[in-house]
Amino acid sequence: MIDNGLINFTHFLNYILKHIDRLMIRAVSILQRSHEICLDLFNDSAFDMARDILVTPKRLSYAREKEKNLYESLVALTNSKQNEIQKLILQAVDEMHEVLTDEACSLEIPGIELTDQLTVKHARDLKKCTSVIQEQILVRLNEIIANKLLDSINVLHDNYVGTLTRCLISLESSRDDDEAELSASKALQEILHSAYEVNLSLPTNSNLFQILIDRMKELFRTFSWHNFPRIDPEFKRSVALNMLNSLSEAKLAKSVCSQLNDRIRMSHDNFETLLKQLDHRHTDRLKSTEDKQQRVRKDCTPRIARLLLESTSLKDLIQYGLPKQGREIGRGQYGVVYDCKNWANHQSCVLKSVVPPDDRHWNDLALEFHYLRRIPEHPRIVQLIGSVIDYSDSDQTPVLLIMERLKRDLYGALKSRLEFSIRMHIALDVVEGLRYLHGLGLVHRDIKLKNVLLDEANRARITDLGFCKPEVMMSGSLVGTPIHMAPELFTSKYDHTVDVYAFGILFWYICSNGVKLPTNFDVCSSKDILWSAVKKGVRPERLMDFSDECWEIMTKCWDTEPSRRPYLGEVQENIEQILNTTRTTTTA
Structure with a gap:
């Protein structure tokens, strides 16, 4: 009875322990998932902030350049259209000649005193009659010319302003919530619309109006002020006809172009002022964003990552033991x-x-x-x-x-020597692995012989991702193995191309089929001297058995200027061509 009781108790205790383990695994899984979500949120926010820091200045530069092109194009267009505007005015006068004179005949002129013979009692009333008629013709003429000009100007407006408008709205949408006062983008849109939607409803003090007044003064001299004319439809028609016949299309066209240029220049100046204000706002905001990004990189993300490591490790320990x-x-x-x-x-x-x-x-x-x-x-x-x-x-x-x-690392494999084709396949494997990491937004930052492992078939895998990070999370820290480190690593500003540089050094070892340090590096007595030499452009020397194709790959990869380094896809194609050439030569 006692033995059976102990056995039953042991089974019961094991059941309780397994049940507790299951509950702990469930709890730790929830905690682990919470840490993962938090870490993803921080990573996403770091990416968004990095993108904002990179893209916003480019958007501002684009808006400034695009508006400048628009301004210069509109000025050039306006200047080139003076002859065309002159023709438009002449065409408008010809087309509306009868309509304008007919309208003038039926025009009512209030506020004047007429005799029974329909003559004016005072000279001022005669001037008023002529002024009313000329103003009516001027207004109608302005409408006609403005409509004809809009058809040609708006084409350029539509081509330029659409993209610029979207860019400005995008810039404004990235403002902080506490900046919800009068939207700069709306003000900019109003400036753009007022600038480039041409409107020639000119006031009576405009240059165009003054030209017509001067013409009408010449017309007035033809009247006899002692014998006032009858203010009848024929008089009104006569005034209208004399006014239309005395118009100077060339002067009118010049005046129109001058006013267009003034209007465009004023709007351009206003636009630049508002864009500078927007630029200052974003500069201050981006400085704050950069500080937030640094806190996410150096404080928040590492802390959450450590908690995630602890929760995941606890779950693995409960499930699988030490x-x-x-x-x-x-x-x-x-x-x-x-x-x-x-x-x-x-x-x-x-x-x-x-x-x-x-x-x-x-x-x-x-x-x-x-x-x-x-x-x-x-x-x-x-x-x-x-x-x-x-x-x-x-x-x-x-x-x-x-x-x-895996079986061994590349360092040990090269010590025992490898065939050329095997080494080229290993290089291709490393490139494939790096392209995969870069496709995930990760940068390895420590590519070297001992971080490339080989399996039984000598296929390579990249390991030791101790320095591997998303590109947006890199804080510019100096990491890596000295001889594989790109010069820009010492400037604290670098990107995924540091892996391309490191591959160039790795490819030198692969082509040399050994692990001996390059002579140009071996003569450096200390790490600091080596780094100084690398920053000055010192690279591994060319060995006798290096082919031109292999040497070209290395030198392009370790170019001092990151932007001139090749894409890994290009490197992969070049190595594949070398392999194909080797196979063809061997077969022949």
Whole structure:
């Protein structure tokens, strides 16, 4: 009875322990997912801020350049259209000649005193009659000319302003919520519309009106002021006909072009003023955005990443237990790699034990773990199986990263020599892996011989993503292995092209079929002297057995100017051509 009771109790205890494990795994899974969501939010916000910092100045520059082109085009168009405007005026007068005179005949003139014979009593009334008639003709003529001009000017307006308008709206939409006062974009749109939608409803003090007044003064001299004419339809027709016949199309055209230029110039000046205000606003905002981005990069993201590492490691520990450490395989600056027979249903693993010396290294390790976990399985990237934090050691707290095991690294393979075709295939594998990482927005930053592992068939995989980060999350820190580091790494401003540079150095080793340090680097007695030489343009020397094609790939990849380095797709095509040439030569 006692034995059966103990057995039943043992089964019950095991059941309770397994149930507790299941509850803990469920709780830790929720915590892990929460950390993942937070980290994704920070990464997304960092990406959005980086894009804002990069794109906004370009949008402002585009708006300024586009409006300048529009301004210059409109001025050139207006100046070139003086003869055309002159023809339009002549055409308008010819087309509306009878209509305008008929309207003048039926025009009512209020506020004048007429005799029984329909003559005016005072000279001022005669002037008033002529003024009313000329004003009526002027207004109608303005409408006709303005409508004809709009048809030609609006074509340019539509071609230019549409894109510019969208750009300005986009700039305004990125303002902070606390800047919701009068929208600059609306003001800019009003300026644009008033500037480039031509309207020639001219006031009576305009140049055009003054020209017509001068013409009418000449007309008045033809009247006899002692014998006032009858203010009948024939008189009105006569005044209208004399006015239309005395118009100077050339002077009118010149006046119209001058007014258009003045209107466009004023609107251009107003536009520039408002754009400067918008530029200042964005400059202040982007400075604040850059500070926020730095906090996300250096503070928020690393902290959440460390919490994620801890929650994920706890889940793996509950599920699979502590991995058994085998013999030492290799060691680096911060970690030791051990053999691991099996763990989490995976056979033949390796165990990388890392003891971060400080918080900064803890954060770097946590980010490495996160980015490794998020990389989908790929034949050119070493797979991360899981992680466990070993709290059993009171002196140290090692983080155990369990990864798939491969045969050897490229350093060891080149020491034993490899065939040329095998080496070219390895180079292609590395390029494929880098292209995949870059496609995910990640930059490796530490491509070298020992970070390229080979399987039984000598196919390569990239490993050790300790410095790997999304491009938008890089804070300009100086990282990497000295001889593989691009010059711009020392300026704290760099991008994914640092991996292209590092591949160029790696390709030199691959083509040399050895691990001996390039002589140009070997003569440097210290790391600082080496870095100084690299910044001055020193690169590995050309060896006798390097083909022109291989040497060209290296030199292009390690070009001092990042923008002149080739795309990895281009590098891949060039190496494939070398392989095809080798096969053809071998077959022949």
